[in-house]
Amino acid sequence: GDRIKIGRNSYRVVGRTHKAVSSGGDPMIYMDLDEAQELQFLFSNEQIRNDRARGGNAASIDTVNAFALQLAEGHNSATIAQEIARWKHQQVYTAEEQGEILTKNLIERSAKQIGMFTVILLIVSSVIISLIIYTMTIGKMKEIAILKLIGASNFTITKMIAQQSLLLGILAFIGGNVFAHASADYFPKTIILIPADALKLMVVVIIVSILASLSGIRTALRIDPASAIGG
Structure with missing residues (x-):
């Protein structure tokens, strides 16, 4: 129920995790994809003006860092990873990798x-x-x-x-x-x-x-x- 201001927007807390941290020990938060993209790529007005002055273009907010896939029972992860890398031209890592x-x-x-x-x-x-x-x-x-x-x-x-x-x-x-x-x-x-x-x-x-x-x-x-x- 608490609201936390991050970047430009204010977000409402809907749940709490226990000691959820990155590999470096930094705290983590979870949010849906649209809000995460907006938070990552929607810069402040001053930074946007500076980028325009340097001739740079604003980053697309459609960029996704990674997809996490969960396979149904009975499917081989190595085979699926090979097919995605072959036809989608994406780098694929299994859970073990x-x-x-x-x-x-x-x-x-x-x-x-x-x-x-x-x-x-x-x-x-x-x-x-x-x-x-x-x-x-x-x-x-x-x-x-x-x-x-x-x-x-x-x-x-x-x-x-x-x-x-x-x-x-x-x-x-x-x-x-x-x-x-x-x-x-x-x-x-x-x-x-x-x-x-x-x-x-x-x-x-x-x-x-x-x-x-x-x-x-x-x-x-x-x-x-x-x-x-x-x-």
């Missing part, structure tokens, strides 16, 4: 870009955690030397530093996850947060945190217990 084009050209390429960005963030995060753990270890050299002096094993010291690193990683993951869910609705494009992906990310964060603690562990294991006596 459309899915492959969408996957290869858009989804897969975007996934690679996001994956590379994620790898860079994980590397940066591991370096930051490693520096924090190393700094904390340097600041506790005397305490670690005292632990060694009273008989604490290397395993106990290693476990202590690894737990610190792991705690930092888990706290960062929880904070990032809460922030992502709180701000997802404010992004210009639709963001879908899947619990399974969050669990996989948590496993990766745990591994990165443990690896980031290695520099601190190495420093702690090299501390001489005799340095605790020197003051």
Whole structure:
């Protein structure tokens, strides 16, 4: 029942979809063909005057980007596509071919870009955690030397530093996850947060945190217990 102004005209909302977006995450609306053609090709007066001044002609509003066909049961899509391409001289894609084009050209390429960005963030995060753990270890050299002096094993010291690193990683993951869910609705494009992906990310964060603690562990294991006596 609401009315939305798009372009020159005002359109009445007759229904709502749930998370209907394009392959790039942009919101989508559905309208009949005539209104879509009018919206796409009916330009503003200023643009029409500019096109006329440049000697251009107005685009025909009869242009259609594509037809979507649904075949009756029992017909072979490949055969129909071949006949249309042969007699109508149109480019035809079956549902399987459309899915492959969408996957290869858009989804897969975007996934690679996001994956590379994620790898860079994980590397940066591991370096930051490693520096924090190393700094904390340097600041506790005397305490670690005292632990060694009273008989604490290397395993106990290693476990202590690894737990610190792991705690930092888990706290960062929880904070990032809460922030992502709180701000997802404010992004210009639709963001879908899947619990399974969050669990996989948590496993990766745990591994990165443990690896980031290695520099601190190495420093702690090299501390001489005799340095605790020197003051």
